Amino acid sequence: MAKIYEDLSQLIKRSRLTLIIFSLLLFLILAFYWKIQILDHQKYWKMAEANHLRSLPLPAPRGLIYDCQRIILADNQPSFKVSLLRESIKNDSQTIERVSQLLNLRTEELKARMDRYRWLQTYGPVIIKDNLKLEEVALIEARREEFPELQLQVEPRRYYPFETTAAHVLGYLQEVSAEEIKNNPYKKWRGGEMIGKAAVEKQYDDYLTGQDGQLIETVDSLGRSLGEVNRIEPIKGQDLVLSIDLDLQKKAEELLEGKEGAIIVLEPGSGECLAWVSSPSYDPNRFITRFSPEEWLSIINDSARPLENRVIRGQYSPGSIFKVVTALTSLETGLITDRTAFFCSGSINLYGKEFACWFKPGHGLLNLPEALKNSCNVYFYQLGRRLNVDTIARYARTLGLGQITGVDMPGEKEGLIPSSDWKKKNQGEAWYPGETISVAIGQGPVLVTPLQVAALTACLANRGIKVKPRVTRLEGKMEAVKDKTGLNPETFEKIIEGMWRSVNASGTGHGAYQPGFDICGKTGSTQVISREKAERMIKRGEEPAKTHSWFTGFAPRYQPQVVVTVLVEFGGMGGQTAAPIAGQMFKLYREKYVR
Amino acid sequence: MLDRRIFKEIDWTTILLMVVISIIGIIFVHSAIYFQASKYVWKQSAWLVVSLLALLILLVIDYKVLLSFAFPLYILMNIILAGLLIFGKPVANTRSWLVFGPFQFQPSELTKLAVILFLARLFSDYKEDRMSFKAFFLSSAIVGLPFILIALQPDLGTALTLIPVLLGTYILAGLPKKYLVVILIISCLVGFIGWNYGLKDYQKKRIETLLVPDQDPRGAGYQLKQSRIALGSGGLTGKGYHKGTQSQLRFLPARHNDFILAVIGEDLGFLGILAVFLIYFIFLFRLFSAVQVSPDRAGVYIAFLSAMLIGCQFMINIMMIVGLFPITGIPIPFLSYGGSSLLTNFLIAGLVINVKMRRFAYVRF
Known part of the structure; x- marks a missing residue:
């Protein structure tokens, strides 16, 4: 037997070459694994962590x-x-x-x-x-x-x-x-x-x-x-x-049920608000969900604007409420004393124009407390005629109007206290003395928020010491933020006398009267009508020409404990609507807090 | 009849390497499978025993006898493949399984064996230095027919494993350069037509993913990304056996077959990868070197084509899991989970050992 081999050398050569290529390729691939596993290890380690954590x-x-x-x-x-x-x-x-x-x-x-x-x-x-x-x-x-x-x-x-x-x-x-x-x-x-x-x-x-x-x-x-x-x-x-008292809050909301307006009850000593109502209200539970744009739209498009916080964002003409500012200005500047009297015949002609008192037959001869009690327009026209609008504006600002009160709430509005500068800047015209007549009784361009009125009332009650309103309770060593106006406390007593008479001596604020609780207050009625609102009222079958109804007051007269401010939009005369509501609030406060 | 001497020539080292690689595979299938791991381990172990027995039986039969059956076997396999396409029931969307009751088998696996034998048979008498056009055409057609039948199942991954066999034939037979141009033109044509009409969307996606890996991090790119994270986070020494978060928390897809090496890389780190590569390289080296001791041309073809088949699958897989090759679903021979694939690979390697043990030619008078 002999072994016979074919010549396979060519094939073997080709096979060897292939193996060499294989080996080189494998080496290159190994280098790639080195890169991934050793060089980029940190990066992939983090990715693995992120993957499973x-x-x-x-x-x-x-x-x-x-x-x-x-x-x-x-x-x-x-x-x-x-x-x-x-x-x-x-x-x-x-x-x-x-x-x-x-x-x-x-x-x-x-x-x-x-x-x-x-x-x-x-x-x-x-x-x-x-x-x-x-x-x-x-x-x-x-x-x-x-x-x-x-x-x-x-x-x-x-x-x-x-x-x-x-x-x-x-x-x-x-x-x-x-x-x-x-x-x-x-x-x-x-x-x-x-x-x-x-x-x-x-x-x-x-x-x-x-x-x-x-x-x-x-x-x-x-x-x-x-x-x-x-x-x-x-x-x-x-x-x-919060400083809010749920009982007072509920009562106040009940009183404004079906109306548009605002109620503030606050303590003049601390500035703490016990009730804070802006009507109509809304149910905040409905906003918690993230996904109901329809509902949201229906609320923000409601013409009664339930989301609007009228207490600090509603700007209203103060009407006769402003008379306390005019009175204070007149007393402080020495223009009058509390015994200075003017005659009211029901109207007065000033600068060639007829200015009417709300009481057509006229109040006759009256001094300052009586004028405040009856809210006599003619008396304050007489003051407005003798005052400079800038002087009134200065005192109004001193008392806290025309600026935010600084309450711990977002979005507060400033209101507006007009002055000759303001008019020049905004309307490009000089101030007419005739306009001061309107301002003296709180008409014209004057705008206030209900909270400003409440703060003003607290300042009156404190005999010239402003207090910053707040909705959270003062706790521990916290102290109310107070600010002196520097005005004479005696001046305030004279005005308070008028406000006391207004409620307790058959004045315009008589509706707020509560037996045994010395309430001092001032009413206000303002004729501001937006067409949109008037139309809505007609739709509801109501008389559209009604005025906004104001009442603000405090009690008791000495060492006052509580301020109540009420605004009812289109509520009619202040004495008719707002004063009785305020009376209810005073009553509840007295029952609960005054022993 | 049988000469007892040849059994002393059995290459036990190569068989041992195959068994070692298979056992490493089984160990990491246990790490990779989260649920009922032991069931997979037992199944694969049983297949290993069966494959080993089949290998020993194969060794008894002289490869020259096998060659004489190459043609009928090849025809038979193609008929089965064609029949499968027409009558087969789809399993997991492909018609690649032959089901006999509880027993399942993929004919496409055994087809590889038939193709190798048939090509070896064909070129056993081919003594030209360069490949003739006839030989070029014939060998391409021999591989092309089952390639198409398997690709239509559709199982492009298995079909592609036939390509190295054809490539091996071209290399051995000495493909002239002008045919390279022809191949290039045909590939471009097939590629163009295939891309537009043939390839399924998921297949296209895989190729796109290779080019731009991060464009679809949860789709095809997801597998590649997770596999790279597994390997990269393994570092030098790995996170420890059974401790790789990528595989244990199932971020890694196809952990027990196509991506088994990523599991090893995560558990044992670069050193583990290095060890696997080394063992595999020794194994491949031994397959290739069988060419040098082969007694005849047919033996050379059998040894070389088998080495190409196993070697290329290995290369493609290790490139695939790091993104150097599209994800085509080609497992690593011996290492990845899968019964019929294990058996086939044992048989293919068995052919090489068969050739090697009969390296002494006896001239009969």
Whole structure:
């Protein structure tokens, strides 16, 4: 036997060459593995961590808001919300469609919502529906496997147990807007977070907002939680005690039921507001949800403007209320004494124009307290004729008008105290002396907010010491913010005499009279009519030409404890509508606080 | 009849390497499978025993005898493939499984064996220095027919594993440069037509993903991204056996087959990868070097084409999981989970050992 070999050397050569190419390629590939595993190790390590660790915010409950008797006005309730985890979204548009079907949402709306938050922190969950019903929670739970991108969470949700009561003090929450997040980078707001958007909820938002906790958990590739890694408990926000007295508040709201207007009850010593009513009101619970634009629109488009906080944002002509300012100016400048008398024949001709008193037969001869008691226009025309408008403006400002009171509420308006400078600047004309006549009785361009009137009344009650109104209670060593006007307390006594007579000696404020409670007050009626409102009143079958009705007063005369200011839009004469309402408030206050 | 001497020539080292790689595979299938891991381990172990037995049976039969059956086997396999396309029931959207009661088998796997044998048979008498057009055409057609039948199942991944066999034939037979131009033109044509009419959307996506990996992080790019994260986070020494978060938390797709190496890379780090590469390289080296001891032309073809088949699958897989090659669903021979693939690879490697042990030619008078 002999071995015979074919000549296979050519084939062997080719095979060897192939093996060499193979080896080189393998070496290059190994180098690539080196790059990934050794050089880029840190980068991929972080990506692996981010892959399997998920951080969830644990929302902190907001601080509760109490009234002065520790009754809860703003509470928290557990509520379910569902978020879409963007890290789990495999196919954006398809997922959005499926999810919107499951949750009965509109696809375009959901898409728009996802787009709005796209720029936020990449993996932050976006809340897509809240305040879920139990059936919806069950539905999502049951289909967990199909919808790993949905995340159910319990969040403490604001709840206002008294609904419309004190809504204008409390305010409401709404979802933080994308703009607000951008403009307040230091606030650490999350997308979809509810923040205070009005009144106390806004003013004390930082104080009420707690510190969110954080839950870090391990998840698998389907986003299912496999257990906690770390947990930082949320810290609840601080509680807030308001000076509001729920009983007085409710009573005041009841008295304004069906009317548009405002009531303020405050203590002149501390500036604490016990009642703060702007009517009509709204139910802040309806704003808590993030997703009901229709309802929201219906409220902001309501012509009665229920969201408007009339107490600080309604600017009204003060009418005869302003007579106290004119009187004070006249006394302080030495123009008159309290015994100076003028004759009222029912009207007076000044600068070639007829100015009428509201009381056609005329009041006859009267001095200052009587003029205040009867709210005689002619008497104050006489003063207006002798006064410079700038002098009146100076005293009005000294008393706190034409500027914000500084109450702890957002969005307060300044009102308007006209002067010759103001007219020149705004209308380009010189002031006519005839206009001063109107200003003297609170007509013309003068504008005040109900809270300014209440603060003015407190200043009168304090005999010249202004106090800054507040809706939160003074606690511990806190002190009321006071400011001296520097005016003579004696001057105030003279005006108070007139205000006392107005209520207690059958004056215009007689409607506020309460036996055994020394109320001093002043009425006001102003003819300001907007066409829109007049039309609405005609629709309701009411007399449209009615005037705004004012009453402001304090009690008792000496060592005053309480100020009540009432404004009823289109309420008619001040004595008819506002004064009796104020009387009711004084009565309740006395029953509750005066022993 | 059988000469007892040849059994002393059995390349036990290569068989041992195959078994070692298979056992490493089984160990990491256990790490990769989250749920009922032991079931997979037992199944794969059983397949390993079956494959080993099949290998030993194959060794008994002289490869020259096998060559004489190459043509009928090739025809038979193509008929089965064609029949599967017409009558087969789709399993997981492909018609690649032959089901006999509880027993399932992929004929496409055994087809590889038939193709290798048939090509070896065809070129056993081909002594030209350069490849003729006839040979070029014939070999292309031999690979082309089952390629198309398998690609239509559709199982492009398995079909593509046939390409290295054809490539190997071209290399051995000495493909003239002018045919390279022809191949290039045909590839472009096929590529163009295939892209527009043939490829399924998911297949196109995979190729696009290779070019721009981050454009679709949850789709096709997702697999690549997760595989890279698994490897990269493994670092030098890895996170430890069963401790890789990427595989344990199931971020890594197809962990037990196509991406088994990523599991090893995550658990054992670069050192683990290096070890696997080294063992595999020794194994491939031994397959290729069988060419040098082959007694005849057919043996050379068998050894070389088999080495190409296994070697290229390995190369493609290790490139695929780091993004150097499109994700085509090609597993690593011996390492990845899968019964019929394990058996086929044992048989293909068995052919090489078969050739090697019969390296002494006896002239009969």
